[in-house]
Amino acid sequence: MPGLLRGVARTAVVAGTASAVAGRVQRRQSQKFASKDAQAAESDQADQDQSAAPAPPPAPAAPAAPPVDPIKQLKELAELKEQGILTEDEFAAQKAKILAS
Numbered sequence: 477m478p479g480l481l482r483g484v485a486r487t488a489v490v491a492g493t494a495s496a497v498a499g500r501v502q503r504r505q506s507q508k509f510a511s512k513d514a515q516a517a518e519s520d521q522a523d524q525d526q527s528a529a530p531a532p533p534p535a536p537a538a539p540a541a542p543p544v545d546p547i548k549q550l551k552e553l554a555e556l557k558e559q560g561i562l563t564e565d566e567f568a569a570q571k572a573k574i575l576a577s
Contacts, residue, residue: 493561549574 550571557567 493556493559546574546577 553562553567553570553574556562557564562570
């Protein structure tokens with residue numbers, strides 16, 4: 477019985493972590509696509525304005541995304557590795573990627 481409970485608990489943790497990661501990826505992608513849509517709309521508007529009147533000055537640049545803390549990312553990776561979600565090779569590849577940026 478304890479083995480079954482442990483397996484159920486582990487499955488719940490893995491599913492919860494996967495859900496959190498998927499949600500984070502989805503939010504990041506939706507922000508990326510929203511900014512691309514906004515740029516396309518601005519471009520279309522600029523094309524219409526050029527044909528009707530002189531072009532307005534360029535809009536200020538969108539604020540840059542806040543810097544990502546590499547220590548926090550490494551801790552999250554270590555947690556995923558400890559939970560068995562990432563293999564040692566995947567962990568090493570992601571760690572190298574984070575440290576390179």
